[in-house]
Every structure is written in structure tokens, then in C-alpha cells.
Amino acid sequence: MSLGVGLATGLYGISFGALSSAAGLSLLQTQVLSLVMFSGGSQFALVGVLASGGVAGVIPAIISAWILGIRNGFYALRMNGVLAVPVTLKAIAAQLTIDESNAVSMAQENQKDSRLGFWLTGGSVFVFWNLFTFLGALLGSSVGDPSQWGLDAAAAAAFLGLLWPSLKNLRSNLIALLAVIFTLALALVVPSGIPVIIAAPLAVLTVYALAKTKLSKKLEAGEDA
């Protein structure tokens, strides 16, 4: 699964590379983003804002990318407990802590697989993401519109695939459903990049509030399944 996730995400890196070129970032700037920022959502947000805002977009672009990266902090908090790595490896583990590595790790049954899943997924996504970013930036104009190749739909399917293993009890399903509803509602009124970071905590807090009502027993059923 790890290699599959890596390859699938990596393929989407072509799209990022091409979009980044189109936004006016140099080959080196594009590659530094994939090497150092290494978080798809944040990278797309950054080049997206720069594409429309130009030089005036520099500060909003930084803020958007930074806000979208908050979730990695939560994954890191979780992974720190799972991995139990020595201090020297923490900087590397931190860099590999992203949606995909956390999701694959979380989907495993035991701690050994959970750790292995993290390293294999994080490592293969890093390699493929950077490789395909380079290819995408290089091809740039010749790839043309990434959506022509269905790369935007591939990203959507990849997110769904990462979510899928978690949809196994009422509480999780309700959180996911509310997140979708809130996100789409917010997408109509706030700038792109923002709906996700408001809707997700809002969905979680709503379910936490519901858990304090008469629904609590139903929501706890199958919780640790």
C-alpha cells in the first residue's frame, strides 16, 4: 500500500510542478518547495495565491500555506507517540509527517505495522513527489493543463482513498459527512484554502458536542473497532 500511495501521490506531483511553473516560480523554487515544505495542500495553496496575487501575494501565500500545515502538527503529535524515535531522527520523522504517512500508519492494526507504514509511505511519497515535481516543472508548458490529464481528479480520489479505511463507525462517518457539508458551504463565501481549515475543526467540535447529548451511546458504539 505504501508504495502505491507514494506512486499515486507522486504522479500528482507532475501537476504541482506544472502549476508552479505556470504561476511563475522557477524550477529551483518549485523543487525547494517539494523538498522543504513537502506538504501538498500547503504547496498548492502557496503557488495558487502567488499565481493570482503576484508579488503582492507573497504574505497571503505564506499565511495560507502555514495555516494549511497545522494538521501536520497534529499528525506529528500522534506519530511522536507511535514512533518513539531518538532525538536525532526526529527532524527526519517530522519532515515525513504528512497526510499520507499518517493515514496509512493510522489504518494499521498493530504498532509494528503502524511504524513501518509511516516510514515506507513517508519515504516513498517524498521520493516520488520530488521526482515528479521535477518532471512536472520541466515539462511545464508542454504538459499544458494538468486537468486535461485528469490529474485533479486523481488527487480527489487519492484523498478519498486515504479517508476510506477510517469510515468504519458512526462517529467517524458523521465527522466526515459534516466536514464535507461545512467545507462546501464555506467554499461559497471564503477564499480557497480557508474552507478546509475552518470546516474540519468545526465538524469535529460538532460531533464532540453531539456526544454530550442523547446520541452519545450510538456515537461511542464501535469506536475502537
Place this chain on the structure above:
Amino acid sequence: MPEFWLAVIIGSLAVYSWKLIGYILPKKFSENKKVARFAGALTIALLAALTAVQSFTSDKEIVLDSRALALGVAAIMFWRKLPFILVVASAAAVAAAARYFLGWA
């Protein structure tokens, strides 16, 4: 543009800082079941939100285009427990075909 270096470097360090903070905070945070549970719930919510944004939005509008069709196909394939890479590649192919042959957005 050279000004973009500012966004690239500061943005990258800002995003990395979140990752590092999670590993530096004392262990009791990660061993705290409530924090772990909250982070798990937030992961589910964020992945759902990202799926929704990536599938159904375009410039402050909700749209049903070839991405929605591709997502439907992907959902059926994940339900049938088909391999991740096959599903993702199929989704791309479905969207590309709907655009090329049917002229969908």
C-alpha cells in the same frame, strides 16, 4: 521572480515548524488519549474536507463536473477493495475521458 523566494523559504520553514512542534512537545501530550483522539478525528475531518474541495469546488462555486464522476467511480472501486494505485489511475482516466469525449468541465 526573486520576490517569490521569500514565499518559498519562509513558507517552507513555517510549514515545517508545525511538524517539528509535534515531536518536541512533551510525551504526555501524545500519550494523552484525548489529544490523540482529537487528532484522529481531525485527520478524518480534514481528509473529508480536502476530498470535497478537490472534487466539488471551483472558484467559490460548487460544481458537479468530471471530477465528481471520477470520484463516484473511485468510491465504487474502493468499496470493492481494489488497489489504491489502480483506483487513482482510473479516476484520472475517467475525468480525462469525460473531458475529451464528452466535453465536460
